[in-house]
Amino acid sequence: MSYVPDRLIAPRFFRPTDDAVATPNERALLRVIWRNPGVSRTELTGLTDLAQQTIHRLLDQLAERRIIGLGSPKPGLGKGQPSPILTLESNYAWSCGLSVNTDVIDVCLMDFAGGVLAETNVQLRERTVAQSLERVRDWVYEQQAALSLQSERFFGVGLGIAGFHVSGTRFNASLPLHEWSLIELGPLLTSYFDRPVWALNGGKTGTIAESMFGIGRYVKDFAYLSFNYGFGGGLIWNGELLHGGNGNAGEFSQMYDDDEVHRRPALQMIMEKIRERGVDVPSITYLRKHFDPKWPGVVEWLDEVTPAYNRLINAIWAVYDPQAIVFGGQVPPKLAEMMIERTRLFGKPRYGVWRASPKLIVSEIAPDAAAMGAAATPFKLTFF
Numbered sequence: 001m002s003y004v005p006d007r008l009i010a011p012r013f014f015r016p017t018d019d020a021v022a023t024p025n026e027r028a029l030l031r032v033i034w035r036n037p038g039v040s041r042t043e044l045t046g047l048t049d050l051a052q053q054t055i056h057r058l059l060d061q062l063a064e065r066r067i068i069g070l071g072s073p074k075p076g077l078g079k080g081q082p083s084p085i086l087t088l089e090s091n092y093a094w095s096c097g098l099s100v101n102t103d104v105i106d107v108c109l110m111d112f113a114g115g116v117l118a119e120t121n122v123q124l125r126e127r128t129v130a131q132s133l134e135r136v137r138d139w140v141y142e143q144q145a146a147l148s149l150q151s152e153r154f155f156g157v158g159l160g161i162a163g164f165h166v167s168g169t170r171f172n173a174s175l176p177l178h179e180w181s182l183i184e185l186g187p188l189l190t191s192y193f194d195r196p197v198w199a200l201n202g203g204k205t206g207t208i209a210e211s212m213f214g215i216g217r218y219v220k221d222f223a224y225l226s227f228n229y230g231f232g233g234g235l236i237w238n239g240e241l242l243h244g245g246n247g248n249a250g251e252f253s254q255m256y257d258d259d260e261v262h263r264r265p266a267l268q269m270i271m272e273k274i275r276e277r278g279v280d281v282p283s284i285t286y287l288r289k290h291f292d293p294k295w296p297g298v299v300e301w302l303d304e305v306t307p308a309y310n311r312l313i314n315a316i317w318a319v320y321d322p323q324a325i326v327f328g329g330q331v332p333p334k335l336a337e338m339m340i341e342r343t344r345l346f347g348k349p350r351y352g353v354w355r356a357s358p359k360l361i362v363s364e365i366a367p368d369a370a371a372m373g374a375a376a377t378p379f380k381l382t383f384f
Contacts, residue, residue, distance in 0.1 A: 003169050003186040005156065005196035006382070012152060013093065015065075021382050025050060026058055031239065031384050033068065033086050034114070035217050040074040042083035059086070067092050067112075067383075088113040093155040096140055096193065097375025099202055099368065100124075100161040101330070102176040102229040103283045106371035107136055109143055112155075112379060114212065118143045119368060121285075129179050129188075137192045156196040157189055158377030160205030160370045162228055164254075165247035169199040174230055174268075198377045202226060202370045203250055206328050207234025208241060208380055209373030214365050215324055222324040223316045223358070225252070226370070227331035229284060231266040235320060241380075252312055264312075265305045265339065267330060273297035284330050291332035298335070306342050314346045317358055328363035329370070336362045 013021050022030065032047045033039060041059060045052050062068045069089050073082030090113035099106040104124055109117040122135045144151070161180060163173030169186030189197040200208075203226035210216055210224050216236060226233045234250035235242040242249045256264050263269075271281050277296035281287050292298075316325060327336035340360045347355050363369065 003184060005186065005198050005378075008190065008196035009156070009382070010152070013155060015061075023058075025054065026062060027384060029055065029058055029062070030067070030088070033088060034212070034384055037087075038074070038085055040083040040085055041070070042074075044086075065092075090115055091153070093153050093379070094149055095155050095158060095375050095378045096195075097158045097205070097371045097373070097377065098136060098160070098189075099205060099370035099374050100159070100173075100177065100180060101202065101284070101370075102162060102174060103285060105132055105136060106368040107139065108368060108371040108375040109140065109147075109149075110372070110375035110379075112383075114376065116372065116375075117147055117149070119371070121368075124176075133189070133192050140193070154193075154195055156198065156378035157193050158205065158374035159185060159189060159197055159199040160202040160374040160377075161185065161199070162202045162230060162232075164232075164251050165201060169197070171199070171201060176229070196378070198381055200374075200377060201232060201248075201251075202228060203232035203329070204234045204241060204243075205373035205377055206370040207236060207250065207373065208377055209365055209369040210326050210328055210363055211236045211239065211241065212376050212380060212384075213372065214363055215326060215361060219323045221320075221322050222326055223320060223322045224250070224326045224328055224363075225265075225331075226329035227265060227267055227327070227336075228329045229266065229268045231264050233329075235322075252316075255312065255315060256308060260308050263304050263308045265309050269305070270298065270301045270335075273301045288330050288332045291334055293334055293338060298338075302338060302342060306339075309339060310342075310344050310346075313343055313360075317345065317347075322358045324359045324361050326361050326363050328365065333362050 028048055044055050063070050066089050069087045071085040071087055074085050090111040092112040094111050097108040104121040106121045108119050111117055120139055122132055124132055161171050163171035166172050169184050170182055173181045185199050186197045206226045207224040220239045222236050224234045231253045233252050253264050267284050274281050274295050274297040279295050345357050
């Protein structure tokens with residue numbers, strides 16, 4: 001039987017009348033509340049397609065389950081009965097997110113309202129999968145005790161891994177993660193945490209983080225470029241993650257042939273170039289933290305990847321036509337800015353009018369965006 005995390009959700013999170021945590025209409029309301037902090041009940045009528053009576057009924061049900069809170073009236077909304085401000089109840093549930101990179105596992109604990117409760121990382125070097133997961137599990141239990149997090153409110157685990165999706169919860173990762181490749185990660189992590197596990201590749205969990213904490217609050221259609229040891233990303237359409245027919249939408253590296261793949265904008269390549277020039281860059285984490293645009297090899301790498309990079313940007317623009325393209329993952333912000341400066345869009349004006357092009361944006365989310373996105377994934381895929 002295939003692994004389906006929704007079947008493992010604790011019954012206490014289900015609606016009283018069925019085995020779902022939220023109906024489509026409830027999810028629509030929760031998404032609006034998430035994207036609009038401080039929104040009032042009255043304002044929801046103009047932000048959704050639901051009738052006012054339906055909104056009131058659903059909000060009362062969500063409040064009764066303590067998923068949302070009905071706060072003080074919001075001033076300045078005109079005549080009539082004051083309308084309460086709506087908030088997500090942070091204590092309703094908490095989750096754990098793991099982002100498995102080539103050198104470390106970034107770990108994030110998050111409450112239901114998106115607050116980061118604790119973060120850490122576990123070094124992977126010379127550790128087996130079992131040893132790494134034991135370290136993560138021990139840290140989670142330590143934080144649970146230190147933060148007085150109730151076990152029954154531990155909703156689930158989100159996993160992001162640097163590799164493409166094969167089937168079920170199996171991924172094909174790069175060589176440094178060969179032990180993590182082609183095995184069912186969902187059941188494995190459930191055996192350690194006794195919770196349902198939602199598994200995606202790291203590019204998609206980074207995309208989810210951007211959609212929930214970054215420009216996704218304002219832009220509904222964007223592409224996310226995830227620069228890591230390899231290179232991938234994700235697509236957000238109308239606020240929702242596009243998975244694709246095989247779960248690999250946004251695997252941008254697949255557009256390159258065997259020769260050009262070595263000139264794709266993967267951070268593995270720039271690290272090798274910099275090391276060849278005598279600069280000791282031991283890890284991608286070090287690269288992001290200490291990046292210097294003046295390092296020898298940086299400009300040479302940019303010269304090499306710019307043609308393939310530009311073709312990718314134009315392909316995304318032509319095929320998907322997003323409002324924005326976000327530069328994220330583990331890329332140093334200054335390096336992302338240097339790439340944006342070299343971007344050349346291939347379109348030409350017709351009758352003096354240009355086709356609208358996407359805005360190129362450097363993500364402002366912390367370097368562990370994939371871990372934040374992984375922690376948010378259980379909530380995003382069930383409640384929001």
